[in-house]
Amino acid sequence: MRPIQPVYISGTGAFLPGAPISNDQMEDHIGRVHGRAATVGRRALRWNGIETRHYAVAADGTPSHSNAELAAEAVRRAADSAAVALNQLQHLAAATTQGDLLVPGHAAQLHAELGCGPLEIASFQSVCGSALMAAKSGFQAVRTGEARQACAAASELSSRWFRPSFFEGADLTGRKGHVVLEAEYLRWTLSDGGGAIWMADTPARNGVSLRIDWIDIISLAHQFDPCMWAGARKADRHDLKQSWSFSGPKAAFEAGAIALQQDFTLLKAIIRAWVGVYLQKVDEGRIDPASIDHLLVHYSAQSLREEIISLLENTGGMIDEARWFNNLKTVGNTGSASIWIMLDALFGARDVKPGERLLAIVPESGRGLVGFMQMTAVGPDGDV
Amino acid sequence: MASVETLSRPDLNQSAPLQTVMRKLAIAWTEFEARLETTPLVRKLNRGQLTLEEYQAFLCNLRQQVVEGACWISRAASNISEDYFELRSTLMQHAHTEHRDYHMLEADYVAAGGTLETIQSAKKNIGSEALSAWMYHQASKPNPFALIGAMWIIEGLGSQKARDWGKAAIKQLNLPEDAARFLIYHGENDVEHMEEFQQMLAMMPLDDALIEDIVTCARVTGRLYALQLEEIVHA
Numbered sequence: 193m194r195p196i197q198p199v200y201i202s203g204t205g206a207f208l209p210g211a212p213i214s215n216d217q218m219e220d221h222i223g224r225v226h227g228r229a230a231t232v233g234r235r236a237l238r239w240n241g242i243e244t245r246h247y248a249v250a251a252d253g254t255p256s257h258s259n260a261e262l263a264a265e266a267v268r269r270a271a272d273s274a275a276v277a278l279n280q281l282q283h284l285a286a287a288t289t290q291g292d293l294l295v296p297g298h299a300a301q302l303h304a305e306l307g308c309g310p311l312e313i314a315s316f317q318s319v320c321g322s323a324l325m326a327a328k329s330g331f332q333a334v335r336t337g338e339a340r341q342a343c344a345a346a347s348e349l350s351s352r353w354f355r356p357s358f359f360e361g362a363d364l365t366g367r368k369g370h371v372v373l374e375a376e377y378l379r380w381t382l383s384d385g386g387g388a389i390w391m392a393d394t395p396a397r398n399g400v401s402l403r404i405d406w407i408d409i410i411s412l413a414h415q416f417d418p419c420m421w422a423g424a425r426k427a428d429r430h431d432l433k434q435s436w437s438f439s440g441p442k443a444a445f446e447a448g449a450i451a452l453q454q455d456f457t458l459l460k461a462i463i464r465a466w467v468g469v470y471l472q473k474v475d476e477g478r479i480d481p482a483s484i485d486h487l488l489v490h491y492s493a494q495s496l497r498e499e500i501i502s503l504l505e506n507t508g509g510m511i512d513e514a515r516w517f518n519n520l521k522t523v524g525n526t527g528s529a530s531i532w533i534m535l536d537a538l539f540g541a542r543d544v545k546p547g548e549r550l551l552a553i554v555p556e557s558g559r560g561l562v563g564f565m566q567m568t569a570v571g572p573d574g575d576v
Numbered sequence: 577m578a579s580v581e582t583l584s585r586p587d588l589n590q591s592a593p594l595q596t597v598m599r600k601l602a603i604a605w606t607e608f609e610a611r612l613e614t615t616p617l618v619r620k621l622n623r624g625q626l627t628l629e630e631y632q633a634f635l636c637n638l639r640q641q642v643v644e645g646a647c648w649i650s651r652a653a654s655n656i657s658e659d660y661f662e663l664r665s666t667l668m669q670h671a672h673t674e675h676r677d678y679h680m681l682e683a684d685y686v687a688a689g690g691t692l693e694t695i696q697s698a699k700k701n702i703g704s705e706a707l708s709a710w711m712y713h714q715a716s717k718p719n720p721f722a723l724i725g726a727m728w729i730i731e732g733l734g735s736q737k738a739r740d741w742g743k744a745a746i747k748q749l750n751l752p753e754d755a756a757r758f759l760i761y762h763g764e765n766d767v768e769h770m771e772e773f774q775q776m777l778a779m780m781p782l783d784d785a786l787i788e789d790i791v792t793c794a795r796v797t798g799r800l801y802a803l804q805l806e807e808i809v810h811a
Contacts, residue, residue: 412610414614415610415613415614416613417619417622417623427623427624430623457740457744458622460736460740461609461613461736464605464606464609464736465606465609465610467602467606468602468603468605468606468607469606471599471602471603472603474599475599475600475603503602506595506598506602506774507595507598507599507602508592508595508596508598508599509599
């Protein structure tokens, strides 16, 4: 066994396609189902607090990028930021909720798009939490000495899923002929983008790098039914033998089993479970709230942030609000890509100094999961 | 002995022991909620598969538990020493607020197609027996502060779960809303109970040993409550 090698994030990259789209433009941009305005729209936007977002599909349905291209652009930017040539890359881990193709995996499409290699790849398909799964893959590869340069990318092209063609002709109609809330809300929340972190066995030659202290990913899927899913009707999503591929794509679409959906009642229990896992980490001493200088939480809605804060204040788990950093309002919720887009923006917005500690928290409603990544800022010599 | 004045309305300005016990109770709650979610009864309710017979059986068991609720809170109050006069007073008020609640459950049961005689004469299942015995055992101790851990679990059911359960049951069984008033009513009222709860905690002499006892009581109560549900609908 080789000794455990410290791992440094020596570069970050973010890519948001096209111009920002405002709240007033968004419904005409993604398209109106049956040509009608959605009733939940304004309420959803108030709840999530998003003001602008980006889409890789134009209003007329023409794509500007594939999902793999969004990831590839983020990887190129991360390599530039780390000042490393792409052909140095040895391990490429890719995360997404849904790749461009059903088969093969996202990492293969991303690798093809980048054109460097040959190299080792790993695909992680989940929801937001897939970002940290890919990060852990790269982290382990460098830590064990199997790779000296690794990259974890995450990208989403959610807006494909929100076009009217995903709903018209499907049994997803609720009261007064509108799309059911379970499917409609996400249309107003998720948007497109890519993010990446570059990991290496040495810090960047210039500026600040982030030493990865640890990555913990905790799944609670043994406790919950799917909370955010696609591929099954709401009523029988717990029974995988009724999922989309058994009835075939046409019948599944018509039954309303293809659209991405969210169960809001279950979400409340899952939010409490996420906070419970966090408090457990505080209780065990794994996380020391007072020691965190920069906190990055991927939350999907501003209102959720407020709910969580009151709970944390009562339980000694609160990290001073001045230390929170977030750009949800302007870049939208880009799912798995969010955490890296946020980390990339942190360096532009704040002067991160050697010795400071960062904590990234990525909850995933999917089937109940929450991941944490703690980092310490270091200078070019690796010192804090 | 501290005067009543100094003990009343304690400062909730988040002392470290109060934060510690709230943190550990929040963790105990999520452990409990996770177990609840995997009980066959709650799984069926969440999946829209509950039968009318199962809902009726649920109300029957709930009634036997709720009847006892006000009684064990009263017993606990009677065991609180004069040093904690204000806490005793709060518990007595709490018992008074709750001690007619089971009438509502009986009415719900009748609205759900059952008869008054059936729900009034129903026996506790073995989970309810264990839960009840545990509550009286705790309540019978001198200054039974740890029992607040049990109240945390029971109040949490009211504020976090009852309303959703009630709404889900009437929707999937096509029942009128007055067949789930107890569950829905609790969801709407227990937010105030939670504030009262923190006030009670702040009145207690919180040290490490008591915090451990409170959290253990919460965990045992949660486990026995889940057992009660497991005995209504078996896997």
